[in-house]
Amino acid sequence: MSVGERARAAVPVLSPVLIVAGLLLVAGNLRAGITTVGPVLAEIRDDLGLSSVAASALVSLPLLAFAVVSPFAPRLARALGLERSLALALAVLAVGLVLRSLPAIAALWGGTALIGVAIAVLNVILPALVKRDFPTRIGQITGAYSVVQAAFAALAAGIAVPVAGLSAVGWRLPLGMWAVLALIALAVLAPQLRRRTVVPEGQDDVSLATGAVAARSLRSPWRSALGWQVTAFMGLQSVGFYVFITWLPSIETASGISQEAAGWHQLFLNGFGIVGSIACSFLIPRFRDQRLLAAAAPSLIVVAVLGVLFAPGLSGVWDSIAGVAGGASIVLALSFFGLRTTHHAQAAALSGMAQSVGYLVAAAGPIAVGALHDATGSWTGPLLVLIGVQLVLICFGLLAGRAKVLG
Incomplete structure (x- = not known):
């Protein structure tokens, strides 16, 4: 029996419904923390005295993290395994979302950077999890999580202003509240942490190098x-x-x-x-x-x-x-x-x-x-x-x- 076959044999059998639920919840976290910023950006600028350049840099910071971190995400997956890498990224995302909503301006920038790093890892690793668990339904599952991703992105943008008006903390509430979704996804993903699927370099969709x-x-x-x-x-x-x-x-x-x-x-x-x-x-x-x-x-x-x-x-x-x-x-x-x-x-x-x-x-x-x-x-x-x-x-x-x- 090969190493790959022994690894697959050792993987606990989980309900496909639970696995799909975990995937979709992870997908819901991919854009909500980013699209919630635009609708309250004017309020953030007024509150913190940011220029237009600084405000736009705040939105662009996660994209820079995507560009820098994405090539290194496969190494993390090979070191920790797919499941634990996703869990770590969700935990970092939750911390970043909470940190971003704190009063200090340094927390706003630091939290935004952590959000970018976490989502970059999720972006790269999630397709590999789909390929492993649903090799004959990649198109359907990928389509489903793309729709969930877009739906949560739309919801986050649509409710940002109304939520900001619910309390005295204003824009900080919609920016931080999506940490709850990250923690829910982490909880649903928890049973899969008994697995430790490591994908060989150059033999999977996670690898970014030939x-x-x-x-x-x-x-x-x-x-x-x-x-x-x-x-x-x-x-x-x-x-x-x-x-x-x-x-x-x-x-x-x-x-x-x-x-x-x-x-x-x-x-x-x-x-x-x-x-x-x-x-x-x-x-x-x-x-x-x-x-x-x-x-x-x-x-x-x-x-x-x-x-x-x-x-x-x-x-x-x-x-x-x-x-x-x-x-x-x-x-x-x-x-x-x-x-x-x-x-x-x-x-x-x-x-x-x-x-x-x-x-x-x-x-x-x-x-x-x-x-x-x-x-x-x-x-x-x-x-x-x-x-x-x-x-x-x-x-x-x-x-x-x-x-x-x-x-």
């Missing part, structure tokens, strides 16, 4: 124009999404929309992302290539931005359109990792490259928009720049969407 054999026979995405086109698409589509979740409530309140309505519009943005994700997943296999989809999604963002500029009273409509486009864009970007490669190791390498570089690009977006707003005193310039980013994204989408592989 093995020695693959490295000799497969083209590295770092040396491929197509690899950089996919990476550019990943990064630029993320810019639009994170600019919206960071600044759209502030943009809308500046145009006369109430803070509470702007918060509910964030729910539309994230909720309609589910529609876009499902639609894109359905359409991808029905086209010979993905150029049309890659151009259509950013085109919808352009429509939404123009709507916010010239008809802000209909911001709920524009936010919904942007949500559909954002949901489609991220599904397409993630699909490119498999569609543009010939081997799972090469796909993992492209994923690591695109997500590391892409999240660095995405982190710069909200900061640049905030700085431009501070310099001009208007949201018109930043929104026009965002339109320009979408036009560039269309160009890279037409390139990355071609039916080609790295080789």
Whole structure:
């Protein structure tokens, strides 16, 4: 019996319902702590005296953590095992969420950094757990946890302002309350901690590096124009999404929309992302290539931005359109990792490259928009720049969407 077979034989048998419940609860933690910030960002700025650049850096900090930590998450999984790595990340997430809600400004920054580190680990390891426990239902389970992730992201954004008005602590309550969800997920995951599944390097979806054999026979995405086109698409589509979740409530309140309505519009943005994700997943296999989809999604963002500029009273409509486009864009970007490669190791390498570089690009977006707003005193310039980013994204989408592989 091989080492892998002995390890699998030693794994306790758990109810599939319990395992799925744990997965879905972990998925619920992936974005709620991030999307809750945008609707109360103006209140945070006023309370702490933050500039637009500092406020946008606060939202971008988890993205920087994604870029830096993601390549190291597989090492943690190999050292501790999948289950214990997830548990550790959930514990760190709960600490970060509570820390972020404390009065000291240093706690706000330190807690936000911990949140980014924890979610980066969860992002990388959760798909491997799906592959191990549901190898014949990867698509269904991944789709289910993607919907749960988006649903909690939408809920967190929608209720942030109402919850902030419930007590004297204001914005600190919605920023910290999601620690409860992390602890619930940890409790449901606890029975699985008796397991210690260690995934060999280069033989799983967790590994972000090709093995020695693959490295000799497969083209590295770092040396491929197509690899950089996919990476550019990943990064630029993320810019639009994170600019919206960071600044759209502030943009809308500046145009006369109430803070509470702007918060509910964030729910539309994230909720309609589910529609876009499902639609894109359905359409991808029905086209010979993905150029049309890659151009259509950013085109919808352009429509939404123009709507916010010239008809802000209909911001709920524009936010919904942007949500559909954002949901489609991220599904397409993630699909490119498999569609543009010939081997799972090469796909993992492209994923690591695109997500590391892409999240660095995405982190710069909200900061640049905030700085431009501070310099001009208007949201018109930043929104026009965002339109320009979408036009560039269309160009890279037409390139990355071609039916080609790295080789």
